[in-house]
Amino acid sequence: MIPKLIDERIERKLRGIYTACTAVVTLVSGNSCNLRLEDGEDTELFDVPFTENLKYLHDHDAQGAVISKALREGDRVLVVFSKYPLTGKSARRFDINDAIVVAKL
Numbered sequence: 177m178i179p180k181l182i183d184e185r186i187e188r189k190l191r192g193i194y195t196a197c198t199a200v201v202t203l204v205s206g207n208s209c210n211l212r213l214e215d216g217e218d219t220e221l222f223d224v225p226f227t228e229n230l231k232y233l234h235d236h237d238a239q240g241a242v243i244s245k246a247l248r249e250g251d252r253v254l255v256v257f258s259k260y261p262l263t264g265k266s267a268r269r270f271d272i273n274d275a276i277v278v279a280k281l
Contacts, residue, residue, distance in 0.1 A: 193270045194257035198281060201251045207231070209247065209277060211255060219272070224255070225262070226277035245280070252281040 199211040199221070209226055213219040230247040247253070258274040268274070 194272050194275070195270055196254060196256045199253055199255045199277075201247060201249055201253060201277075203249060204247055211253070211275075211277070213255070214252075221255075221272070221275055224275045224277055226253075227279075230277065230280060247277070247280065253277045254279045254281060 198214045200214065201209050202212055202220070203210040205223075207225060207228075208223045211221045211224055213221065226247055230253075254277070255275050256278050257270050257272065258276065259269055260274070261268060261271070262274045262276065
């Protein structure tokens with residue numbers, strides 16, 4: 177009985193801690209994007225900043241032409257959640273509101 181109660185309390189506490197997650201980009205606008213987390217609940221995040229390098233990714237095809245691989249709708253990405261708030265001061269830690277896209281997958 178007690179081990180089950182302890183497990184339930186730990187699980188409840190961990191449910192509000194976000195560290196990293198994969199997501200699908202639903203909209204790109206300037207230096208931020210909207211995302212649908214692949215967290216089993218399809219949680220939506222809005223106006224999430226992304227690292228500057230994702231704006232300028234490119235490659236070359238077999239003929240040498242430049243192919244843009246910049247972040248766009250439908251891309252799978254890695255989202256990390258800051259231990260501390262990205263803006264302002266707050267006591268929150270690893271909160272879903274402190275997300276940043278760091279890589280395309």
